[in-house]
Amino acid sequence: MKEIKNKQTPIITAHPNAPAKNDSPQVNIIKDQDRELKADEGEDDEEVLDLNKPTEEEGWQSHWPLLTALAILLVMLTLEFGFKYQPPFPFNLIIFSGAFLLAGYNVLGMAWRKAKHFDFFNEFFLMSIATLGAFSIGSYSEGVAVMVFYSIGEWFQDAAVNKAKKSIKALLDIRPDKVTVMRDGKTLVSDPKEIKVDEIIQVKAGEKVALDGELYSDAATFNTAALTGESKPDTKRKGETVLAGMINLDKVSEIQVKSLFKDSKLSKILEMVQDATARKSQTQLFISRFAKIYTPIVFALALLVCFAPYFFTDPYNFYQWFYRALVFLVISCPCALVVSIPLGYFGGIGLASRNGILFKGSNFLDVMTTINTVIMDKTGTLTKGVFNVQEVVTDGFDQKELVRVTAAIESNSTHPIAKAVVAYAGKALGDLKAKDVEEISGHGLKGVVEGKTVLAGNAKLLKKFNIAYPPEVDQLVDTVVVVAIDEKYAGYLTIADEIKEDAKQAIEQMHSLKIQTVMLSGDKQAVVDKVAKLLGLDKAFGDLLPDGKVQKVQEYKNAGSRIAFVGDGVNDAPVVALADAGIAMGGVGSDATIETADIVIQNDQPSKITAAIKIGRITKRIVWQNITIAMVVKVIVLILGAGGVANLWEAVIADVGVALLAILNAVRIQKIKLE
Template sequence: MAKEVKIRFIELAAGLAVYFGWLAGAHYDYWNLAVTEEMKLALVLLAYAVLAADACWQILKKLRHRQLFEENFLMLLATGGALYAGRYAEAVAAMLIFHIGKLIETMTLDHTKRSIAKFMDIRPSFANRKRGLGEETVSPEELRTGQIIVIRPGEKIPVDAVVMRGSSNIDEKALTGEFQPRSVSMGSRIYSGSINMDSLIEARVTRVYEESTAAKILNMVESAMKNKGESQSSAEWFTRLYSPVVTVLGLLVMFLPPMLLPGQDSETWFYRGLIFLVAACPCGLLVSVPIAFLGGIGAASRQGVLIKGGSYLEALSQTETFIFDKTGTLTEGIFGLKEICPRGITAAQLLEITAYAEAYSSHPIALSLRDAYEKGIDTSRIGYIQERPGLGIEAVIDGMRVYTGNHRFMEALGIQIQKVKGSGTAVHAAVGRRYVGYVLISDRVRGDVSDTIRWLRQQHMEVMMLTGDNEHVANEVAHALGIEYVYANLLPQDKVTQLEEIMNDQMETEKLAFVGDGINDAPVLARADIGIAMGGLGSDAALEAADIILMEDEPSRIINAIRISRGTVRTVRENLYFAVFIKVILLALAFAGGITMREAIIADMAVLVINLLNSFWVLKYPEW
């Protein structure tokens, strides 16, 4: 139980004890107790003081930020007025019910946060570090890169590491939402927060705990809880405006009718004004909004979708345009050698040249060329390498200057290339200024991309593609997936420029989301209204640049994220409309003298409970 909940319980228990003592004193004839009027008054004031202490403290804290008019102020003003009018029972009962409502509110927030923490139960508590021939149990924070750790079946992986000995299945459900365990063996990367399922493994630490996947995700989820959505901010702005207005109206109800209308009882209207203030308390309006957003963030986390805050969750529900990167996003990014087309040299020589030129690149195409070459790379043969972003590579191999890259790189060098036949990505090569042919690489479309694009189009959203690949390959993929708008041959900076042009053509209320692989799309992810990175597990660029992270390389998870965002925003609106509707009725009844102070606050607490129950279902996705 959270500390704040315990404090509220203690305050409530103390208030109840004194309140019941006052009730006993008020009926001393029945209880046969010798209680004076002064003692009864002291008891009722003590009960009120205990129950009102937290409200006073909250007002003092708000005064630091120059915020006086809010729910605690309204309650103190109304119940203090009731004490002044001699309505002790109603004043204490109203503050008691208000305190119960605040306790329910605090417990609900605590429960929601604990539910999210349970879904994200990835914080490791210890690590087994090898020391000489033995082991020692240490805190994950004490581990350093290069050290060897032992992970037994059932234990959480404490930090990001690489398996050095053994093989096992790893449960990454808490990180990715994927229920299927991942098989790992020597050389496999493993991530903190995952659980070793089957066999003992030894691994070498690659990241200290503060930089590990689990720590970054936990920090991000914690920040997300503090990040407010537009509706939440609007609700708070509304209450800041609403509270002083209803305070003035309540005072007018107290004093204006007796002054303007002859024969009106001032005491009656004073009491009605107090009830008006109680009925105007906006607690049912405020608390249900953050609960709904927290529930949406928690539900998305269970699906392996990390959303950095309520503002991004809300913006996703307003998104009209989705722009996808191609390589590694729409396609798997796992290239295979399709064809070697040499000119003036052998196919083996052309493959060797391209493999050596791409020796230090981490791009998927470079990896595929090295895999196809199959022989080891002798780095002593490489004298110089310089990468030209978005174009290719310039290298010195065996004393010869070599150029490899796309057709734009060759054109910029003034080298005439041959026409590419067949579909795929062509890596052209030249030795000196002599063109020596090209290697054709192909990629595969992801299995669930087609269904994702189809669903987005059914929701009447525009779907586009931005890619650095050539037009032929880009159009081929786009045609297969039903994507109408394609922008190809884009350098990294060109992607940002093109994205800004598209955003400028949109209406102000429309939102645009860019979906990339989180490795080389960081500038575009940061510039879009919503940046969605795929395969964020272990990717620093994704965790830092994106607003929403799909922890697995599955675009279909975007569908779940959109459904959750829409459900969350719908719940927030329902809560707001319902709370305002009931408020209007209560204020009208208070003005007409149709309810008592106690009934007004019970009605407000009922609104609070109904809104909280309505917000809870968001956390239960995908059950709904």
């Protein structure tokens, strides 16, 4: 059977400003005959499949030689065993030879091409020797059966690989090949690659967004399943980010383009997925090395089975032991391992991508099965990274009026906290304006609103103006905006980063998997402790600079922990690189962190961390099931074949059967639904 081979090459994800490598993402997936022809010309021994090309649906028509050979074999077996009739020599040789060539011309051709390069220890040469050997001793029907069923197994294997390939090719279908752009007051249909930054594009209901940008219309609802794995509709407001691959669910919407086609998040996602097949897991590397050692040993053992009995048995029957050696060769074919194992990892990568998780290589699927400690950043990872007003406390003033007055003052600042207050006030602010606004560095703002002098800032601001306030204000954990009106304390607003909806669930899931959870943050320790208590984290460290985070992760590594670090900011990139598995939040994450990470969570949900661990464990479990099944069956039938108990029929059924079983088991990964 054909071997799935992947180049072990480093993963290089394009930087947003880098030129596009090409417009046709390609993946090294499967060895085929054409690659051998290239080898004759001294070219690379890897075929590269273009995922942009439409997938050819191969029906039975394309396999007519194999089906003809199968029909001939069935007719001849019916005559032989049903009617006790066998055509005389040389007619039977001619008929079976025709069937043999129809079924095995590809295998024989591959064996010949490899032999010309002195590569004799491969499954093609092995099967050719076994079947030709069967013909040489007159076992025509068995020789044809070996080649027919071996080729049928290849057919099933090709179908499985195509199915796995389609799951990744489906990603390309979400990238539109045309877009409606507004130019000079007119709408034109254009290629997405020709659209420039800041141009306005139109997306009709049901259409896919082609480029990243900001919503130019007042509001629109999108299906983000292609990017996040979640089918929940997402309503965007004017100015909010819209990404390529989202589907517009309602009216015609206008989007202002903010990045070129090649720089969109979707293009980067596709590049990550295609590159993922280039990194082999340790299990794959082991099986590749094992196959290179295993096959020559099998040839040597087959020779021993054939000739060693000459020295121990009397009389020695060459044809009897030669037949047993042929059985030994057929059952020893390692195709079940070299096909199903890469296919299993390929399925794992596909399952992850459908759940909004991008593994940059199958090796990281293995790594995630060893993780016992997950260390997370706070802002943007466990929290939304967006400040919101949490509480409003007044002292002798109307709450709504306090918010309006404070927002009027804060509207003169661009600070994130000021923006949070203004957003909280919303329409209630109306056209209320502040006059004579003065910024007092490190303290806050002073101004006049509706003839009243207003102070809004931290507690130090009120101390500066000798305004008394309740002592409990100094004990508050969250960021506080303290307000005074006409030199009298009026109340305060607490500002905090909102915890993500599934953050607590994510921590509980990790604990259920016996994984230690740790949080690192640059925020003050009091804030960090509050979040840690709410979420149930095992450990939490605050007041950390980037080098402090690196030091903490190194301490855990030195203690023997296997670490996955999850972050989103530029300052998280060094820690992501240091961890055994670096995980980036891909939605709000920085480009530096996403490029450094081994795994990218597209929808920024912490619960996807446990999903990534589960997918790794599922993949590894199925891969080792295949290894165990293949090795146990092969060892049993090898022993039976060498002892003369198993014949060629049983050998080929065992070989093809275990290969198909392993392939079907590997394909099963793609249909698994995570809880």
